[in-house]
Amino acid sequence: MKAVRFSRFGAPDVLELVDLPDPHPAAGQVRIAVRAAGLNTSDWKKRQGLMDQELPQTMGYEAAGIVDEIGAGVTDVAVGDRVFGFTAASGAQAEHAVLANYVPIPPSLDFATAAALPSAVETAARGLDQLGVEQGNTVLINGASGAVGAAAVQLAVARGARVIGTASAASHEFLRSLRAEPVAYGDGMPERVRALAPDGVDRALDVAGSGVLGELVELAGGPEHVITLADWAGAQRHGVRFSSGDAGRALYSLALVARLIEAGQFVVQVGRTFPLSDVAEAHRVGEAGSVRGKLVLLIE
Numbered sequence: 001m002k003a004v005r006f007s008r009f010g011a012p013d014v015l016e017l018v019d020l021p022d023p024h025p026a027a028g029q030v031r032i033a034v035r036a037a038g039l040n041t042s043d044w045k046k047r048q049g050l051m052d053q054e055l056p057q058t059m060g061y062e063a064a065g066i067v068d069e070i071g072a073g074v075t076d077v078a079v080g081d082r083v084f085g086f087t088a089a090s091g092a093q094a095e096h097a098v099l100a101n102y103v104p105i106p107p108s109l110d111f112a113t114a115a116a117l118p119s120a121v122e123t124a125a126r127g128l129d130q131l132g133v134e135q136g137n138t139v140l141i142n143g144a145s146g147a148v149g150a151a152a153v154q155l156a157v158a159r160g161a162r163v164i165g166t167a168s169a170a171s172h173e174f175l176r177s178l179r180a181e182p183v184a185y186g187d188g189m190p191e192r193v194r195a196l197a198p199d200g201v202d203r204a205l206d207v208a209g210s211g212v213l214g215e216l217v218e219l220a221g222g223p224e225h226v227i228t229l230a231d232w233a234g235a236q237r238h239g240v241r242f243s244s245g246d247a248g249r250a251l252y253s254l255a256l257v258a259r260l261i262e263a264g265q266f267v268v269q270v271g272r273t274f275p276l277s278d279v280a281e282a283h284r285v286g287e288a289g290s291v292r293g294k295l296v297l298l299i300e
Contacts, residue, residue: 001019001020001021001022001094001095001096002017002018002019002020002094002095002276003017003018003019003020003058003059003091003093003094003095004016004017004058004059004060004093004094004276004279004297005017005018005020005056005057005058005059006047006055006056006057006059007055007056008055009047009048009049009055010047010048010049012044012047012279012280012281012283012284012287013280014047015047015059015279015280015283017276017277017279020058020094022096023091023096023097023098024069024071024098025069025070025071025074025088025098025099026071026072026088026098027071027072027073028071028072028073028074028100029070029071029074029088029098029099029100030067030069030070030071030074030077030083030098030099030102031067031068031069031070031096031097031098031099032063032064032065032066032067032068032083032096032097032098032099032102033065033066033068033095033096034063034064034065034092034093034094034095034096034097034299035064035065035066035111035115035298035299036063036064036065036111036112036114036115036273036296036297036298036299037060037062037063037064037092037093037094037097037115037276037296037297037299038060038062038063038092038115038116038117038118038119038294038295038296038297039060039282039283039286039294039295039296039297040061040062040119041286043059043060043283043286044283044286044287046059047059047283057090058090058091058093058094059090059091059092059093059279060087060090060091060092060093060094060097060297061086061087061090061092061118061119062084062085062086062087062092062115062117062118062119063084063085063087063092063093063097063099063115064082064083064084064105064111064112064114064115065082065083065084065097065111065299066080066081066082066083067079067080067081067082067083068080068096077102077104081104082104082105082111082114083099083102083103083104083105084102084103084105084111084114084115084117084118084254085099085100085101085102085103085118085254086099086100086101086102086118086119086122086251086254087099087100088100093276093279093297094276094299095276095299101251101254102254103254103255103258104258105258106258106261106262107262108261108262109261111298112270112273112296112298113268113270115296116147116268116269116270116293116294116296117254117257117268118254119148120147120148120150120151120268120294121151121155121253121254121256121257122245122249122250122251122253122254123148123151123229123243124148124149124151124152124155124207124253125151125155125250125252125253125256126243126245126248126249126250126253127152127205127207127227127229127243128152128155128156128159128205129250130227130241130243130247131203131205131225131226131227132203133156133159133161133203134159134160134161135159135160135161136160136161137156137159137161137162137202137203138161138162138163138164138197138201138202138203139156139161139162139163139164139201139202139203139204139205140163140164140165140166140193140197140201140203140204140205140216140219140220141153141156141163141164141165141166141180141204141205141207142165142166142185142204142205142206142207142208142210142212142216143166143167143185143206143207143208143209143210143230144163144165144166144167144171144175144180144182144207145165145167145168145171145174145175145292146207146208146292147268147269147293147294148207148229149165149167149207149208150174150178150268150269151257151266151268152205152207153165153175153178153179153180154178154179154260154265154266154267155253155256155257155260155266157178157179157180157265158260158265158266162181163178163179163180163181164180164181164182164183164193164196164197164201165180165181165182165183166182166183166184166185166189166208167182167183167184167185168184168185169184171292172184174292178267181196183196185208185210185212189212189215190215190218190219193219194219200218200219200220200221201219201220202220202221202225203220203225203226203227204216204217204219204220204225204226204227205226205227205228205229206226206227206228206229206230206231206234206240207229207230208230209228209229209230209231209234210231211231211234213226213228213231213234213235213237213238213240214238216240217238217239217240223238223239223240223241226238226240226241227240227241227242227243228240228241228242228243229242229243268294269292269293269294270293270294270296271291271292271293271294271295272285272291272293272295272296273295273296273297273298274295274296274297274298275297275298275299275300276297276298276299279297282295282297
């Protein structure tokens with residue numbers, strides 16, 4: 001099968017399509033013929049050598065496709081079913097992938113949109129869980145218009161929380177469509193938040209990593225009420241928890257988001273799609289940050 005791999009760290013041109021043996025599922029897993037695979041910031045960080053140091057590396061942890069082989073004990077899906085989810089290891093950006101965590105694709109979604117969901121939804125749900133967001137809370141989400149931020153907004157709203165989200169002015173209507181109250185980021189952000197919530201907020205989730213943890217701590221009444229998904233150094237400086245999957249992942253969120261989508265309570269934006277052979281260009285576009293919404297690779 002064809003798969004994306006790199007054998008040295010560097011610019012996007014180190015990525016190559018190579019022939020690798022077809023994978024096969026272990027017990028409880030399924031193999032899919034991949035139709036779409038999501039791209040994430042971690043992909044370019046890995047390629048640059050900022051994360052895992054082993055070489056070579058295959059790419060991708062989230063995919064959507066058609067089940068074509070099932071492992072022992074699998075009874076919840078059958079060959080031919082459409083599913084999306086997380087791989088058992090890296091390698092989603094390929095013609096075939098083994099999924100360890102998966103759910104059926106909602107009937108209303110195409111493969112590209114389904115592939116855009118897993119990482120953003122799990123990351124957002126994990127952050128909200130670690131904050132203890134519940135009905136009646138007022139939650140500030142810093143960086144609310146990106147893939148993870150928009151997922152966090154919608155999941156928090158589904159819990160019955162009031163959501164205030166920071167974003168550029170161009171994204172404010174989008175946030176309103178998600179039932180969030182937008183504020184502009186940058187100088188004066190705390191004052192703008194207090195104009196909406198004079199007593200501050202109950203919880204704050206930092207998705208953007210834009211150096212505002214001090215302000216979020218003040219608005220939320222202490223570091224114990226703030227989680228960051230993106231600012232490791234700032235978390236150490238301000239005593240804020242940095243969210244990672246090491247303490248447990250919110251895998252239940254895959255089935256939850258499927259239900260919310262079918263109920264008309266969750267939407268996802270695919271910013272742009274690329275054929276698998278154009279993965280290097282997809283990395284360039286992703287690193288430039290010029291496209292709102294998830295970037296997705298398509299496999300025909």
